[in-house]
Amino acid sequence: xxxxxxxxxxxxxNNYSNDWVNTKEIANAVxxxxxxxxxxxxxxxxxxKLIKQNSRPVLWKLAQKDQPFQNIIGYSGSLKEIVKxxxxxxxxxxxxxxxxxxxxxxxxxxxxxxxxxxxxxKLHVIDKDAKFITLNAADYANNPELLSSVLFGYKKGAFxxxxxxxxxxxxxxxxxxxxxxxxxxxxxxxxxxxxSLLDSGRFYPLGENEAAHQVNVxxxxxxxxxxxxxxxxxxxxxxxxxxxxxxxxxxxxxxxxSLIFNAFKEEAxxxxxxxxxxxxxxxxxxxxxxxxxxGAVENSVKLLxxxxxxxxxxxxxxxxxxxAVEDNxxxxxxxFDVNNYAPIKDSEYKLLQRLHEELVMDIGNNKDISxxxxxxxxxxxxxxxxxDTSLIDSIKTKVDSGIKDVLNKKYGIKLQLSYSEFEQxxxxxxxxxxxxxxxxxxxxxxxxxxxxxxxxxxxxxxxLKSINVDEQFQKFNTPWLxxxxxxxxxxxxSVQYTGxxxxxxxxxxxxxxxxxxxxxxxxIFEAFDMPIDISIYEINRYVQKYIKNQKDNDHKxxxxxxxxxxxxxxxxEIKKYSNCELLVINNVTxxxxxxxxxxIQRNDSFKQITKAANQFGLASGTQYYEGLxxxxxxxxxxxxxxxxxxxIKRMMLDSLSNKFEIITMDxxxxxxxxxxxxxxxxDKTKFVVTTTDITTNLDINIIxxxxxxxxxxxxxxEKLLVSSGEQEPNIExxxxxxxxxxTIEGIKDRLQFLNPDVVIDEVQLITQKYQxxxxxxxxxxxxxxxxxxxxxxxxRMLVNSRKQDNPSVTFDDDKEKEFYSVSRTIFKxxxxxxxxxxxxxxxxxxxxxxxxxx
Numbered sequence: 001x002x003x004x005x006x007x008x009x010x011x012x013x014n015n016y017s018n019d020w021v022n023t024k025e026i027a028n029a030v031x032x033x034x035x036x037x038x039x040x041x042x043x044x045x046x047x048x049k050l051i052k053q054n055s056r057p058v059l060w061k062l063a064q065k066d067q068p069f070q071n072i073i074g075y076s077g078s079l080k081e082i083v084k085x086x087x088x089x090x091x092x093x094x095x096x097x098x099x100x101x102x103x104x105x106x107x108x109x110x111x112x113x114x115x116x117x118x119x120x121x122k123l124h125v126i127d128k129d130a131k132f133i134t135l136n137a138a139d140y141a142n143n144p145e146l147l148s149s150v151l152f153g154y155k156k157g158a159f160x161x162x163x164x165x166x167x168x169x170x171x172x173x174x175x176x177x178x179x180x181x182x183x184x185x186x187x188x189x190x191x192x193x194x195x196s197l198l199d200s201g202r203f204y205p206l207g208e209n210e211a212a213h214q215v216n217v218x219x220x221x222x223x224x225x226x227x228x229x230x231x232x233x234x235x236x237x238x239x240x241x242x243x244x245x246x247x248x249x250x251x252x253x254x255x256x257x258s259l260i261f262n263a264f265k266e267e268a269x270x271x272x273x274x275x276x277x278x279x280x281x282x283x284x285x286x287x288x289x290x291x292x293x294x295g296a297v298e299n300s301v302k303l304l305x306x307x308x309x310x311x312x313x314x315x316x317x318x319x320x321x322x323x324a325v326e327d328n329x330x331x332x333x334x335x336f337d338v339n340n341y342a343p344i345k346d347s348e349y350k351l352l353q354r355l356h357e358e359l360v361m362d363i364g365n366n367k368d369i370s371x372x373x374x375x376x377x378x379x380x381x382x383x384x385x386x387x388d389t390s391l392i393d394s395i396k397t398k399v400d401s402g403i404k405d406v407l408n409k410k411y412g413i414k415l416q417l418s419y420s421e422f423e424q425x426x427x428x429x430x431x432x433x434x435x436x437x438x439x440x441x442x443x444x445x446x447x448x449x450x451x452x453x454x455x456x457x458x459x460x461x462x463x464l465k466s467i468n469v470d471e472q473f474q475k476f477n478t479p480w481l482x483x484x485x486x487x488x489x490x491x492x493x494s495v496q497y498t499g500x501x502x503x504x505x506x507x508x509x510x511x512x513x514x515x516x517x518x519x520x521x522x523x524i525f526e527a528f529d530m531p532i533d534i535s536i537y538e539i540n541r542y543v544q545k546y547i548k549n550q551k552d553n554d555h556k557x558x559x560x561x562x563x564x565x566x567x568x569x570x571x572x573e574i575k576k577y578s579n580c581e582l583l584v585i586n587n588v589t590x591x592x593x594x595x596x597x598x599x600i601q602r603n604d605s606f607k608q609i610t611k612a613a614n615q616f617g618l619a620s621g622t623q624y625y626e627g628l629x630x631x632x633x634x635x636x637x638x639x640x641x642x643x644x645x646x647x648i649k650r651m652m653l654d655s656l657s658n659k660f661e662i663i664t665m666d667x668x669x670x671x672x673x674x675x676x677x678x679x680x681x682x683d684k685t686k687f688v689v690t691t692t693d694i695t696t697n698l699d700i701n702i703i704x705x706x707x708x709x710x711x712x713x714x715x716x717x718e719k720l721l722v723s724s725g726e727q728e729p730n731i732e733x734x735x736x737x738x739x740x741x742x743t744i745e746g747i748k749d750r751l752q753f754l755n756p757d758v759v760i761d762e763v764q765l766i767t768q769k770y771q772x773x774x775x776x777x778x779x780x781x782x783x784x785x786x787x788x789x790x791x792x793x794x795x796r797m798l799v800n801s802r803k804q805d806n807p808s809v810t811f812d813d814d815k816e817k818e819f820y821s822v823s824r825t826i827f828k829x830x831x832x833x834x835x836x837x838x839x840x841x842x843x844x845x846x847x848x849x850x851x852x853x854x
Contacts, residue, residue: 158207278321
């Protein structure tokens with residue numbers, strides 16, 4: 001049976017996986033009273049399933065389980081890269097590799113070493129029973145021989161007092177970790193023995209010359225000194241990794257606070273008291289720059305607690321500081337969460353709240369951007385004391401990189417920030433790390449900025465994302481947009497179109513985007529580099545999300561340039577979610593993108609840009625209308641290939657009045673287009689001509705070209721063309737051309753001597769003479785059979801003109817005799833031309849073909 005506390009945990013997990021949430025919200029979601037929920041939350045906190053933030057109200061969040069080195073303050077902050085390197089030293093096959101931890105006294109070198117050992121056990125690269133052996137070389141600085149014996153062990157009789165074989169610390173550390181602190185105090189002889197051990201895994205105890213000891217030890221060294229000043233180069237070269245821990249004063253303010261709170265928490269646990277620490281005490285401790293670093297801070301905290309405890313040892317609550325009252329102190333007990341604490345007070349929150357409200361109001365009143373900047377500068381001046389140099393320096397590096405890689409290189413925006421302006425921007429961004437995000441609902445301001453400065457906000461968010469991917473970070477830092485872009489905002493917002501470049505490959509689209517945006521000196525295009533095997537629907541997810549961000553309803557139009565794919569599909573998919581005018585250009589190049597970009601920048605009309613795009617040449621297809629075409633059209637799609645479709649299109653253009661656009665499509669594309677679109681898409685399509693039958697739920701006429709050769713099919717074909725305004729003689733001309741074409745296609749491989757293109761004219765003339773004489777109209781299928789038969793007959797006559805082995809034939813009734821006489825007259829022309837005589841047998845075959853019609 002599922003416990004109630006587990007149900008509460010599941011509700012938080014499913015509904016607030018990455019969010020801070022207060023007790024009341026959880027109570028409402030679970031449907032229990034606040035008091036009962038508080039009990040369950042406290043239990044989950046004790047079990048390590050939740051973390052809490054000591055704010056008002058108290059906030060709860062899911063604990064991130066199994067984060068590497070998660071009990072080291074700064075593991076995901078200033079020590080993130082150090083932690084990553086330490087992990088690499090643990091997991092690198094087959095047995096990791098040694099490392100040296102450097103840094104001044106008291107920065108946590110020993111603590112990091114022990115955590116590396118614990119992490120190695122957690123990752124199962126060493127046994128859970130493997131040992132962590134520690135030696136401080138400074139303890140033996142005046143007795144190098146004793147150090148060597150302790151380190152390497154010794155053989156009985158190696159020196160006076162060596163009464164038995166004794167294992168050294170290295171033997172004890174076999175299959176585990178050996179931490180050698182103050183390694184710079186190690187004598188050169190011992191260093192030489194150590195680097196030999198690092199090479200071979202073998203060493204000789206003191207007094208032993210024959211049997212080497214073989215061990216598998218992972219080494220961690222630590223020193224407060226410069227490596228090259230005290231250690232042999234040959235030794236240093238064998239230790240590939242050096243990580244330098246920063247001094248306490250060089251850690252970000254948030255981490256300094258966490259370290260201070262951790263020290264107070266330890267004293268609260270030790271004294272079993274609740275500590276009320278005045279804010280000014282905490283502020284003084286954050287500025288501690290004593291040589292002992294974290295150790296010195298911990299000692300200062302211990303002395304403060306000891307003094308307060310001595311004055312009031314029987315009280316459950318101990319007050320540290322002269323003015324440790326409720327609104328001016330931090331309450332710390334043994335369950336206090338040392339992380340996620342906001343170091344600013346209510347007065348600063350009020351300043352921030354006022355800043356947000358005034359910005360929203362001024363934007364609504366259309367005040368000048370310079371007025372917004374003055375508001376921001378005033379706020380920063382009022383909170384100068386929050387400046388954290390180390391935090392700001394780390395932000396500067398990221399901001400500088402974001403400006404170069406995102407704004408300059410990608411979007412072509414060249415900023416002109418002075419040093420002081422750059423400093424102000426970084427200070428403003430740093431304030432995020434001091435606040436409790438739940439204090440502010442940024443949605444209103446964020447939406448206000450998006451609506452007022454949609455294009456600037458978009459690239460600003462891309463810039464902020466390059467600094468920190470956290471969504472709350474990006475929302476909270478919305479106001480500093482004015483400090484970053486200043487007078488560039490009007491330039492960025494002046495672009496009235498949405499431009500998108502899509503291309504397959506790792507950097508094809510972004511390369512074109514970078515060139516065009518930089519040459520235009522403005523953000524014209526966004527680009528998306530896509531995998532080679534991406535589908536049209538996945539591509540459109542990119543486009544849809546971007547257009548939604550761009551608030552395209554306020555724009556004059558959208559231009560989508562892509563490298564390959566179905567022009568029609570791309571257009572119709574985008575049109576599903578955008579009401580703007582749309583131009584889609586296929587086979588994008590830098591030149592075409594630049595041409596469109598320049599026209600967008602100078603604010604040409606949509607029609608002007610479209611007209612220019614249509615002149616890019618056959619290599620670049622364009623579409624700017626909704627549906628298969630913006631004019632009346634006939635679709636031709638032959639299963640046998642585009643070549644046949646193009647030939648039929650040519651015959652149509654030659655014969656008909658050109659009132660229609662003739663569109664050829666690959667057969668597979670036609671089927672997909674019919675399946676994926678609604679009736680409206682084919683509104684201007686008169687009919688579809690194919691070489692096979694296709695079924696569809698759409699109300700669209702589809703004609704098999706071979707059916708046209710028969711009477712019913714031809715009449716349907718003719719009716720469709722006539723109802724569309726086509727003239728009957730033109731339709732007849734088209735029919736004759738198609739018959740001629742299909743005859744030539746049918747006989748070209750069967751005629752050995754005659755030229756099909758020449759003989760077809762002869763057979764068409766013969767057929768027409770029969771129709772004229774008997775006053776009949778043959779259907780296409782009969783004509784096609786006649787054309788085929790006559791073409792092959794003429795070649796047979798040429799080949800067999802001297803042979804007399806044909807069966808004798810008699811024409812008995814008057815109808816047959818008349819046909820025989822008429823045929824002799826009709827064939828007279830080709831007999832003279834080719835010097836043969838059409839025999840009676842061939843005339844009788846002709847009679848069999850035509851006797852139903854005469």
